[in-house]
Amino acid sequence: MGYLATTNFFEDREFVDKWLYTIRTGELDLSWMKAGTEKVRPHVENPRRGLIYRDINLGSYGVEAIPEKVRLNRSFAPRGAEIPEGVPDAQPWVSRKSELWAHNTDGYYEEAVTRQWNATTDIPWDRLEGVELPEAAGKALSQLMTFLTEVEMIATDTPATWLPRLNPDFIEVKAFIAAQVMDEARHTEVFRKRALTTGFGLMKASPMNEMALKHLRDADSFSEMSVALHLVAEGNVLTLFRFSEYLSPTDVDKKIFRLVMQDEARHVGYGMQHFKWVLEHFPQKREILHGHLDEAENISFAGGAATELTESFIVLAGGGLKRENIEKGVRITTAFQLKQMQEHFERLEKCGMPERSSVDRSKLWAMFEMGKAAAAEAGIRF
Numbered sequence: 001m002g003y004l005a006t007t008n009f010f011e012d013r014e015f016v017d018k019w020l021y022t023i024r025t026g027e028l029d030l031s032w033m034k035a036g037t038e039k040v041r042p043h044v045e046n047p048r049r050g051l052i053y054r055d056i057n058l059g060s061y062g063v064e065a066i067p068e069k070v071r072l073n074r075s076f077a078p079r080g081a082e083i084p085e086g087v088p089d090a091q092p093w094v095s096r097k098s099e100l101w102a103h104n105t106d107g108y109y110e111e112a113v114t115r116q117w118n119a120t121t122d123i124p125w126d127r128l129e130g131v132e133l134p135e136a137a138g139k140a141l142s143q144l145m146t147f148l149t150e151v152e153m154i155a156t157d158t159p160a161t162w163l164p165r166l167n168p169d170f171i172e173v174k175a176f177i178a179a180q181v182m183d184e185a186r187h188t189e190v191f192r193k194r195a196l197t198t199g200f201g202l203m204k205a206s207p208m209n210e211m212a213l214k215h216l217r218d219a220d221s222f223s224e225m226s227v228a229l230h231l232v233a234e235g236n237v238l239t240l241f242r243f244s245e246y247l248s249p250t251d252v253d254k255k256i257f258r259l260v261m262q263d264e265a266r267h268v269g270y271g272m273q274h275f276k277w278v279l280e281h282f283p284q285k286r287e288i289l290h291g292h293l294d295e296a297e298n299i300s301f302a303g304g305a306a307t308e309l310t311e312s313f314i315v316l317a318g319g320g321l322k323r324e325n326i327e328k329g330v331r332i333t334t335a336f337q338l339k340q341m342q343e344h345f346e347r348l349e350k351c352g353m354p355e356r357s358s359v360d361r362s363k364l365w366a367m368f369e370m371g372k373a374a375a376a377e378a379g380i381r382f
């Protein structure tokens with residue numbers, strides 16, 4: 001029969017009889033007590049920190065036990081459990097370690113758990129009461145927050161989409177991704193709250209930004225998603241948050257950006273470690289990663305240079321709409337955009353891909369060179 005499982009348990013005589021038989025007789029099966037699994041004794045390395053994932057990284061339960069291609073576990077069985085006949089094939093899409101592994105993934109997860117903050121109570125929202133921003137700056141801040149809310153919602157959806165597709169043997173990666181989803185939900189929340197507390201409501205959605213975000217969500221593989229999201233997009237966002245903190249009109253905004261930056265640095269950390277791990281362990285994948293970067297850089301360039309973002313930055317940085325304000329705003333915003341590109345290439349270099357910093361390899365590098373020349377001509381230093 002075609003049913004959700006191979007058996008319809010309500011109609012399975014044997015199954016129902018066994019249930020009733022146990023109730024009547026108290027006779028137990030107890031075969032689970034003979035599971036042929038490893039006995040271990042985890043030790044708390046640091047009592048102040050508690051029992052962390054690394055402390056239970058032991059023998060057949062540890063990460064070293066995971067082969068490059070996981071073929072023995074395709075069910076929902078936890079790594080190290082005895083897997084009997086009859087478990088379903090959960091059809092995970094990602095069962096290769098090289099697709100998602102990164103040094104210190106468990107550490108990023110533990111950090112996410114210990115550094116959780118609360119967008120409702122950790123931000124002194126009451127201090128914004130009675131704060132009236134000038135119209136141009138207020139609208140620009142709200143536009144920036146609208147843009148960021150748009151970004152963070154896809155940053156929530158994208159990793160969440162991949163969670164059930166990852167083989168259950170990759171527990172630490174799944175935990176990290178789940179924690180990231182929670183971080184991004186909190187970012188969506190804090191930016192939405194700040195947009196509405198400006199008094200100007202939300203401003204306008206950005207087609208360019210949404211095109212870029214769609215690319216993240218629609219990546220064909222986890223590794224491609226990670227290159228585009230963790231390494232490229234969130235790398236850019238990290239620079240953006242730093243500049244936003246610098247441009248923040250109030251201390252409350254500064255605090256918001258400091259807190260989101262802390263989370264974002266962790267997401268980028270995982271992305272860099274994954275990228276590095278693939279380059280080190282699978283040098284034959286280098287060209288594939290270049291291919292992912294070709295697309296991700298194109299799209300992130302579009303999102304980063306979107307009118308709704310660039311102009312809100314210019315107005316915030318310049319402090320108004322007068323000619324001298326705009327000139328100042330353009331100077332600061334251009335410096336930010338160039339810095340963002342520079343830091344992207346620095347990250348790639350740190351991960352072991354210095355050859356990306358070349359016009360022959362990267363169209364974004366060509367844009368960076370063009371942008372630098374235009375900035376130099378306009379007397380803009382960065």
Ligand SMILES: [Fe+2]
Nearest residue numbers: 152155184187
């Ligand atoms: Fe975020």
Ligand SMILES: [Fe+2]
Nearest residue numbers: 155234264267
């Ligand atoms: Fe993030």
